[in-house]
Amino acid sequence: MKAKEIIKNIIDDFDRSCAAVTSSEEWNEVRVRFLGKKSAVTALMKQLKEASPEEKKALGKAINDTKAYMERCLEEKKKEAGRDEQKKLPDWSLPGRGQIPGKVHPLTTVRCQMEDIFIRMGFDIKQGPEMETAWHCFDALNIPETHPSRDEQDTFYLNKKNMVLRTHTSPVQIRTMLEQKPPIYMIAPGRVYRNDVLDASHSPVFHQVEALAVDEKITFGDLKGVIYAFLTELFGPQVKTRFDNSFFPFTEPSAEVYMSCFCGGKGCSVCKGSGWLEIGGAGMVDPEVFRAVNIDPERWSGFAFGFGLERMAMLMYGVPDIRYFYENDLRMLKTI
Ligand SMILES: [Zn+2]
Incomplete structure (x- = not known):
């Protein structure tokens, strides 16, 4: 399979996985899977060594762009998840409602x-x-x-x-x-x-x-x-x-x-x-x-x-x- 196709498959897979993220645990799994040491992108980097100088240049740029794209997406996803999570949490900065003391009729x-x-x-x-x-x-x-x-x-x-x-x-x-x-x-x-x-x-x-x-x-x-x-x-x-x-x-x-x-x-x-x-x-x-x-x-x-x-x-x-x-x-x- 050509490197271009491999990258396209990686990005498709990443997009699907990233879109499905609903928690910080899932977000971390996606990050490790696509940008970690054992990821497909890291494997592609290793292939660079064997490529010709021209291929190296083109493939290197494609890999870097892919990594940058995935990092950007993950960053966005993190902010989005943070916002959702914040909605679920109580806002501790709101002023208290206070207790209404009882009184004599x-x-x-x-x-x-x-x-x-x-x-x-x-x-x-x-x-x-x-x-x-x-x-x-x-x-x-x-x-x-x-x-x-x-x-x-x-x-x-x-x-x-x-x-x-x-x-x-x-x-x-x-x-x-x-x-x-x-x-x-x-x-x-x-x-x-x-x-x-x-x-x-x-x-x-x-x-x-x-x-x-x-x-x-x-x-x-x-x-x-x-x-x-x-x-x-x-x-x-x-x-x-x-x-x-x-x-x-x-x-x-x-x-x-x-x-x-x-x-x-x-x-x-x-x-x-x-x-x-x-x-x-x-x-x-x-x-x-x-x-x-x-x-x-x-x-x-x-x-x-x-x-x-x-x-x-x-x-x-x-x-x-x-x-x-x-x-x-x-x-x-x-x-x-
Ligand atoms: Zn009167």
């Missing part, structure tokens, strides 16, 4: 802040069952059987008619007054249930923070003072309070509690232009409630109030929809 944060303020004012934190007897939830709180709030449309009754999911945290007042002699200063934060729709401002499950103070000579002035101290501590010294006439079966007199809006009274969408935000109900403990728990209303007086925890958190964080608290959407949880 906004409702829990506000509840803890409220608890802290009341503890500093000398109140205890009390808890009670979420499944309540109708007596603790209604009768003892002067809510008679004919009262509309006892209707099944408002209350979740459990299988027995005398057991309910508590509709407010007030039964914790009753339980505390039955267990403890006055003076009593307590708050009861907790979950409550109403047979209500779920919309931007209502939820069938929500949280209240209830407060009760029972002592000698407690007045409506004490009630106003404690609420004012609490709200200014929570929202800042600029907060003003307002009390409007109201009615609750378990307090007499009763009041709706308002605080000045963050717009400073100018009127905005949160306060619907009024400058005031309704935040809860309050009043002096009705003597009937004291009688139900065997506390002498002639000697003891007291006040009670209840605020919605969600309402507080909505005002504090500017959350427009109560449902956001229960959806656990990370976009909201991260920003609060």
